[in-house]
Amino acid sequence: MKVNRIALAGNPNTGKSTLFNTLTGLKQHTGNWSGKTVSHAEGTYKYQGQEYLFIDLPGTYSLFSNSTDEEVARDYIVFEKPDVTLVVVDGTSMERNLNLALQVLEMADHVIICINLIDEAEKKGIVIDEEKLSSKLGVPVVKISARNKRGIDTLLNTIARLLKGDIQTKPYRLTYRAEIEEQINQLEPIVSELIGDGYPSRWIALRLLDGDEALLKKLHEQIKSNGSEVKPYEFGTIIHS
Structure with missing residues (x-):
């Protein structure tokens, strides 16, 4: 069960x-x-x-x-x-x-x-x-x-x-300032490509834009445990590109 x-x-x-x-x-x-x-x-x-x-x-x-x-x-x-x-x-x-x-x-x-x-x-x-x-x-x-x-x-x-599945959800997501939304839209597809669609890519993009170092470390650990070769600096390169 x-x-x-x-x-x-x-x-x-x-x-x-x-x-x-x-x-x-x-x-x-x-x-x-x-x-x-x-x-x-x-x-x-x-x-x-x-x-x-x-x-x-x-x-x-x-x-x-x-x-x-x-x-x-x-x-x-x-x-x-x-x-x-x-x-x-x-x-x-x-x-x-x-x-x-x-x-x-x-x-x-x-x-x-x-x-x-x-x-x-x-x-x-x-x-x-x-x-x-x-x-x-x-x-x-x-x-x-x-x-x-x-x-x-x-x-x-x-x-x-x-x-x-009898109840379908569509969670409310905050809309940020135009310049932040533009950065999210640029970063989110790259995040999805790097880590797959099993994670909340929009939320991760927001945290990366905030420079969340603890999340960067956790992402690296998680991705490494899944056998990926993605390194923390790759996320940093995306943020500062």
Whole structure:
């Protein structure tokens, strides 16, 4: 039986780990990410005859390689390619939390936005139109309260439908200034040629334009493990050409 890998991403204090614990219960184990001191937790859950492996990524505010936590979360989404990335956001602080969600949408296609703490949001008079938000973002949006187990069945059903192909996504991608978009358009096909179409070439082009040295190193490691002869300086040559 295929085990479907579901990555949980989100800001700290969004209830992401509470959701992870609600779903996996005692069927989980912890350790450290390979070569890192950052804690790693994963656990299993069966739903409609399918087995899910939930991976609780480190809580981060961004995915820009500013910390080990950010690198771990980013690298898992981009290079390990989970079947679904579940972005957990705080329903009482949507504007701040959606910054990370928009970054994930640039990196992956199979994404679900999970609005947690919806009970607290409602107490504060916050009204969230998940259907309108889903239409804007191009991915499913589900409201839950992990602590009270509200909306969990809807969330699991949405994951199952996305995995089956019953839900098609078209993630929203930010449009940048004209000069940046021109550079992306020039760089993206070269990136695709060098590393193949299995990676988010537009996002990688953006990070290369930012001079993300940590990503350059990771790309070299990944490509080398796949038997390619591409060297880090080749990316540098592209950026500065």
